[in-house]
Amino acid sequence: MNGAIDDYVANLRGELDFDPALARRLASEVEDHLREAAEADPAWPSPEAERRAVERFGLGREIAAGFAVDAVDRQARRTWITLAVTVVVTFVAMRLRVIWLDDDVLALAPLIDRYAFIAALAVGVIAWFAFRRSLAALAICLVGLLASIGAGIVRADLFANGAPIHVLLSAAGEIALLGVLSFHVIGLGRRLRRTALLRSGAP
């Protein structure tokens, strides 16, 4: 039969499922803490000493919420850095395509390429100053960049049009960064949702 400490540590690991590496690290650290606290209890060795050590430690859910808030901040920082790099690379790739191509500026693809990028940039700048933790703003930036990059590839017909290597490489760079950005935006969404659940007390 598990003691109060084993149960508590297992529960805490579950609450920290948004960061498995942290959950592993903290489990052994918290177990060490609780065993030392239980041994310092006058009732040691007894289940009562373990129960009191767990009580003094605090609710696992509240401790996990403390970590979740920090995890959101770190993930938001990573996402913003990736967004900034993606915007710069997309802009460079767009300019390289414009220099290489001599297409009709009134065609649909060049318009989407340009204005979706401008919209993503505008939303990103506003969100940076006003809503840094806003998942919606980051998702809008992501969709804008996705539209811009997609339109840019269609516009240039890159893979069938004998594009020069620097144009192909810049396009590959923006696609790769878009993938990383999507990964970070999804990760931020998961962490925001987990933080809200931990704070609300919902299962």
Added chain:
Amino acid sequence: MLKGHLDAIVLAALEAGPAHGYAIIEAIRQRSAGTFDLPEGTVYPALHRLEQASLLSSAWTTPPNGRRRRVYSITRAGSAALGERRKAWGRFSQAVDTALEGGRA
């Protein structure tokens, strides 16, 4: 109110030397003469946050009693940050003292 100052209190507790989580919370309790009787687990998010900010470093050690422990140490950047927070707290507490005493004059 304490939550906003927990990071500085943890840094101050580690100024005397490296310690593990249980010893840190005991030091905080003793230094505050029991006033800061926090749930013991609240110190861990603060330790992790301070380590992420490079204000603390940590390493696993195995003391003579055989139990493996993660021991935290304050870094040079942590000492500098603690100095800044002490100055800020000094200015703030002086301003509050002045405001509270002002009504008695």
